[in-house]
Amino acid sequence: MTVIEDLIARNADFAADHFTRGLRLMPALKTIVIGCVDPRVDPNEVLRVRTGEVATIRNVGGRVTPELLMELGMLRRVTQAAGGDIGPGWEFIVLHHTDCGITKLTDRPELLSLYFGVEEKSLSVEAVSKPRAAVAQDVAILRDDARFTGVRVSGLVYDVSSGSVELVVAP
Numbered sequence: 001m002t003v004i005e006d007l008i009a010r011n012a013d014f015a016a017d018h019f020t021r022g023l024r025l026m027p028a029l030k031t032i033v034i035g036c037v038d039p040r041v042d043p044n045e046v047l048r049v050r051t052g053e054v055a056t057i058r059n060v061g062g063r064v065t066p067e068l069l070m071e072l073g074m075l076r077r078v079t080q081a082a083g084g085d086i087g088p089g090w091e092f093i094v095l096h097h098t099d100c101g102i103t104k105l106t107d108r109p110e111l112l113s114l115y116f117g118v119e120e121k122s123l124s125v126e127a128v129s130k131p132r133a134a135v136a137q138d139v140a141i142l143r144d145d146a147r148f149t150g151v152r153v154s155g156l157v158y159d160v161s162s163g164s165v166e167l168v169v170a171p
């Protein structure tokens with residue numbers, strides 16, 4: 001069985017026994033999680049989130065990049081089109097983790113400067129190599145974004161060796 005055949009078979013099981021009808025487009029917890037693509041750190045799994053509760057954007061490192069900000073701006077438009085807004089009552093949670101693959105790119109400043117949309121000389125190596133520093137930086141960027149005034153922003157670091165998250169930046 002190929003991977004795709006295996007996954008389609010798993011979906012048949014999902015559709016038959018685990019699918020929830022009637023979920024809404026807007027996340028029930030009015031929360032957007034920004035997390036890493038790392039397969040060990042699925043935000044829905046490690047935070048025990050149920051389908052429909054949060055919206056999740058995952059990228060390399062779970063980082064707040066210009067693209068990520070653009071995507072949040074698009075989600076705000078989607079929310080406005082649905083008659084709401086991303087503001088007071090909403091939460092952004094930045095979820096970083098130990099042993100992140102992005103820490104192996106600190107010798108590729110040209111790649112990182114493109115990713116973060118900054119010049120190489122303004123790259124903070126610490127904010128790439130240390131998850132606590134990285135999460136603090138990303139929370140600060142989100143808090144500074146005038147489009148999302150009133151959104152509670154917090155930062156977590158997940159330990160891949162223990163399964164526990166630490167609240168590094170409180171909302």
Ligand SMILES: [Zn+2]
Binds near residue numbers: 037
């Ligand atoms: Zn990662």
